[in-house]
Amino acid sequence: NAGVTQTPKFQVLKTGQSMTLQCAQDMNHNSMYWYRQDPGMGLRLIYYSASEGTTDKGEVPNGYNVSRLNKREFSLRLESAAPSQTSVYFCASSESWLAGGGEQFFGPGTRLTVL
Amino acid sequence: QKEVEQNSGPLSVPEGAIASLNCTYSDRGSQSFFWYRQYSGKSPELIMSIYSNGDKEDGRFTAQLNKASQYVSLLIRDSQPSDSATYLCAVNPGGSQGNLIFGKGTKLSVKP
Numbered sequence: 001n002a003g004v005t006q007t008p009k010f011q012v013l014k015t016g017q018s019m020t021l022q023c024a025q026d027m028n029h030n031s032m033y034w035y036r037q038d039p040g041m042g043l044r045l046i047y048y049s050a051s052e053g054t055t056d057k058g059e060v061p062n063g064y065n066v067s068r069l070n071k072r073e074f075s076l077r078l079e080s081a082a083p084s085q086t087s088v089y090f091c092a093s094s095e096s097w098l099a100g101g102g103e104q105f106f107g108p109g110t111r112l113t114v115l
Numbered sequence: 116q117k118e119v120e121q122n123s124g125p126l127s128v129p130e131g132a133i134a135s136l137n138c139t140y141s142d143r144g145s146q147s148f149f150w151y152r153q154y155s156g157k158s159p160e161l162i163m164s165i166y167s168n169g170d171k172e173d174g175r176f177t178a179q180l181n182k183a184s185q186y187v188s189l190l191i192r193d194s195q196p197s198d199s200a201t202y203l204c205a206v207n208p209g210g211s212q213g214n215l216i217f218g219k220g221t222k223l224s225v226k227p
Contacts, residue, residue, distance in 0.1 A: 031213060042203075043203070048213075102213070104215060105161065
């Protein structure tokens with residue numbers, strides 16, 4: 001099992017460009033998450049999908065959109081990238097949203113730089 | 116605002132010693148507690164979960180939970196240089212919330 005996979009691993013964008021970060025999991029998990037990690041700020045939740053067909057905002061959703069394509073895949077889109085979105089982005093998944101907060105497993109991350 | 120607090124460190128311990136990492140949380144209703152290890156440039160890796168008061172041991176790792184004091188700790192026995200990493204404490208707020216709130220992490224350095 002590959003666990004949680006993310007593409008791309010690295011990306012450089014110019015201000016105003018758009019891109020989609022892809023995430024897939026093969027653990028048959030119901031819930032998926034997108035985080036960003038910045039120095040001194042820790043991990044912050046951008047969006048989550050408690051189950052297939054649902055998505056909700058997390059702590060820092062502005063400037064992002066998500067799509068839960070199916071049970072396996074959860075994508076994050078930056079419509080018009082800004083330098084403030086320079087960060088490391090992690091996708092994670094867990095078996096269930098309602099099981100008292102399940103154990104989350106993380107992908108390898110995407111390192112995004114916006115110039 | 117629900118918060119999870121950790122000392123940023125760095126915490127430096129000699130090889131073979133016990134490393135003690137601490138975490139406090141603000142939401143008394145929190146139900147689930149997790150410790151993640153993150154090596155530089157890598158993603159967080161789950162190493163321990165704890166759900167009830169007391170101690171939970173897994174190899175060289177022991178997680179301790181005290182809900183009354185809103186305190187979680189991680190002990191690493193016989194610390195090795197390979198344990199050098201940032202350790203993240205994560206808390207599930209409980210109720211209808213399935214998300215995790217992460218602390219900013221404590222950087223541990225184990226000196227040979």
